[in-house]
Amino acid sequence: MRVYVLPDSFGGNGDLVLRGKDAHYLTKVLRMKEGSLFAGRDKSGRFWDLKLTVVGKGTCTLCCTEAQSDPVSTSDALPSYRGPFPPIHLYQGLCKGKKMEQIVRQATELGVTRIIPFSSRSSVIDLTGKEEDRRQRLVLIAKEALQQSGSPVMTEIAWPIDLSEIPGEWGDRGTAMLLHQVPKEKEESLPSILRAHRIARDGAPVALVVGPEGGFSDEEASLLTAHGFHPVMLKTNILRAETAAIVATAIVQHLLIEEV
Amino acid sequence: MRVYVLPDSFGGNGDLVLRGKDAHYLTKVLRMKEGSLFAGRDKSGRFWDLKLTVVGKGTCTLCCTEAQSDPVSTSDALPSYRGPFPPIHLYQGLCKGKKMEQIVRQATELGVTRIIPFSSRSSVIDLTGKEEDRRQRLVLIAKEALQQSGSPVMTEIAWPIDLSEIPGEWGDRGTAMLLHQVPKEKEESLPSILRAHRIARDGAPVALVVGPEGGFSDEEASLLTAHGFHPVMLKTNILRAETAAIVATAIVQHLLIEEV
Numbered sequence: 314m315r316v317y318v319l320p321d322s323f324g325g326n327g328d329l330v331l332r333g334k335d336a337h338y339l340t341k342v343l344r345m346k347e348g349s350l351f352a353g354r355d356k357s358g359r360f361w362d363l364k365l366t367v368v369g370k371g372t373c374t375l376c377c378t379e380a381q382s383d384p385v386s387t388s389d390a391l392p393s394y395r396g397p398f399p400p401i402h403l404y405q406g407l408c409k410g411k412k413m414e415q416i417v418r419q420a421t422e423l424g425v426t427r428i429i430p431f432s433s434r435s436s437v438i439d440l441t442g443k444e445e446d447r448r449q450r451l452v453l454i455a456k457e458a459l460q461q462s463g464s465p466v467m468t469e470i471a472w473p474i475d476l477s478e479i480p481g482e483w484g485d486r487g488t489a490m491l492l493h494q495v496p497k498e499k500e501e502s503l504p505s506i507l508r509a510h511r512i513a514r515d516g517a518p519v520a521l522v523v524g525p526e527g528g529f530s531d532e533e534a535s536l537l538t539a540h541g542f543h544p545v546m547l548k549t550n551i552l553r554a555e556t557a558a559i560v561a562t563a564i565v566q567h568l569l570i571e572e573v
Numbered sequence: 574m575r576v577y578v579l580p581d582s583f584g585g586n587g588d589l590v591l592r593g594k595d596a597h598y599l600t601k602v603l604r605m606k607e608g609s610l611f612a613g614r615d616k617s618g619r620f621w622d623l624k625l626t627v628v629g630k631g632t633c634t635l636c637c638t639e640a641q642s643d644p645v646s647t648s649d650a651l652p653s654y655r656g657p658f659p660p661i662h663l664y665q666g667l668c669k670g671k672k673m674e675q676i677v678r679q680a681t682e683l684g685v686t687r688i689i690p691f692s693s694r695s696s697v698i699d700l701t702g703k704e705e706d707r708r709q710r711l712v713l714i715a716k717e718a719l720q721q722s723g724s725p726v727m728t729e730i731a732w733p734i735d736l737s738e739i740p741g742e743w744g745d746r747g748t749a750m751l752l753h754q755v756p757k758e759k760e761e762s763l764p765s766i767l768r769a770h771r772i773a774r775d776g777a778p779v780a781l782v783v784g785p786e787g788g789f790s791d792e793e794a795s796l797l798t799a800h801g802f803h804p805v806m807l808k809t810n811i812l813r814a815e816t817a818a819i820v821a822t823a824i825v826q827h828l829l830i831e832e833v
Contacts, residue, residue: 422813503827550683552682559823560819571763571808
């Protein structure tokens with residue numbers, strides 16, 4: 314574990330009593346002992362120094378002190394990049410269970426700001442009535458990935474929407490792109506779009522729309538491009554949805570961070 | 574399926590009779606019918622026009638004609654990037670089964686030239702005596718990924734080696750890098766290393782060494798850097814091995830293809 318993500322019930326300095334799954338995770342899964350020191354982060358992203366003071370039956374107590382600087386160095390801490398992390402919003406076409414979970418896990422590891430699942434014509438997934446259950450499952454996956462990677466970005470999982478709602482949901486926060494296999498005439502290169510973004514709207518968020526398996530129909534792509542979303546084609550093979558999501562996110566993040 | 578990878582027994586123009594698993598895959602898994610036209614590729618990478626002429630019990634016959642130009646367009650063909658694919662050799666620290674398979678699948682999709690599994694101090698995997706079984710399993714994964722992605726690069730899976738053998742195995746084919754969390758003084762940026770590569774050795778292969786879970790020890794990193802391998806730190810969070818492999822490969826490929 315890099316950093317422990319504190320539960321929503323966390324109230325600040327002092328003792329925090331954990332029960333049930335939270336206590337089980339610390340004492341059984343991670344096998345933390347009384348006296349263990351480690352770093353935590355609350356939902357606002359602030360760091361806390363944590364000490365496991367009491368381990369009881371199905372319960373444990375953490376003594377929490379707001380961290381003065383960087384978190385207590387844990388045994389597996391490594392020097393690593395500390396930011397900045399450019400804000401990337403990933404609109405992800407709904408894929409089947411395991412694939413969607415892999416995307417959420419890897420995008421969270423990379424430090425994506427927000428993941429917004431969406432349904433579209435070629436989605437094989439119908440979430441009607443199961444939106445909140447499904448979202449909670451993805452929230453859990455993201456939380457685990459945050460703890461493992463120690464990412465300073467508290468990746469949010471949004472309520473699933475329909476593809477037609479994407480332009481409204483995004484508004485005009487920054488530069489938006491969709492990953493699409495487009496004819497050469499319309500093609501724009503990712504570096505040139507992001508260079509323009511850095512000149513005109515440096516620091517503003519970037520949206521990346523990645524289709525489900527089967528990609529976008531022409532109508533769906535047109536709907537997005539009509540709202541100013543730039544179609545981009547990655548210069549690589551045709552990738553499966555879960556590979557496309559992580560590859561595109563990695564390249565966008567790299568281009569926004571490195572001065573290329 | 575984008576492109577069918579022809580079995581090693583394929584002998585050129587004319588009829589090819591498939592039996593067992595190969596026949597099962599085409600007729601049961603892909604549900605191809607008599608008369609289906611699709612594209613194939615032999616192990617040298619050449620394209621063939623294929624027609625399924627006879628489907629029998631546990632057997633089927635393909636009529637093979639060398640393709641004159643691009644392969645027969647199949648129903649799921651999409652316009653896509655056709656190359657060039659810069660030669661990338663991925664030296665990958667052995668991870669547990671599923672993780673290693675995910676890396677091979679995604680690296681093959683991306684069009685990596687060769688994947689060379691290696692063991693190191695922190696490998697939890699001991700392959701002694703099981704090298705060929707394990708390699709064959711990865712060869713199968715790569716073959717499936719090739720068929721799905723239609724990648725024109727016939728990704729090779731090499732025999733597993735030890736980390737200490739990497740410099741000898743690589744020789745001096747081109748620029749080599751290892752992904753490492755290194756102190757800032759030694760840090761080199763990926764774009765500057767690859768820019769130098771393009772100036773001095775354009776077109777030559779690039780090696781990328783990605784550690785197993787747990788990364789490299791200082792001695793292991795020193796062994797590689799002493800042989801001229803450049804340590805690079807990705808400007809992102811600490812990633813799990815399978816995420817690091819695909820992220821690093823994607824960024825290297827992007828930087829070698831795009832004129833940035």
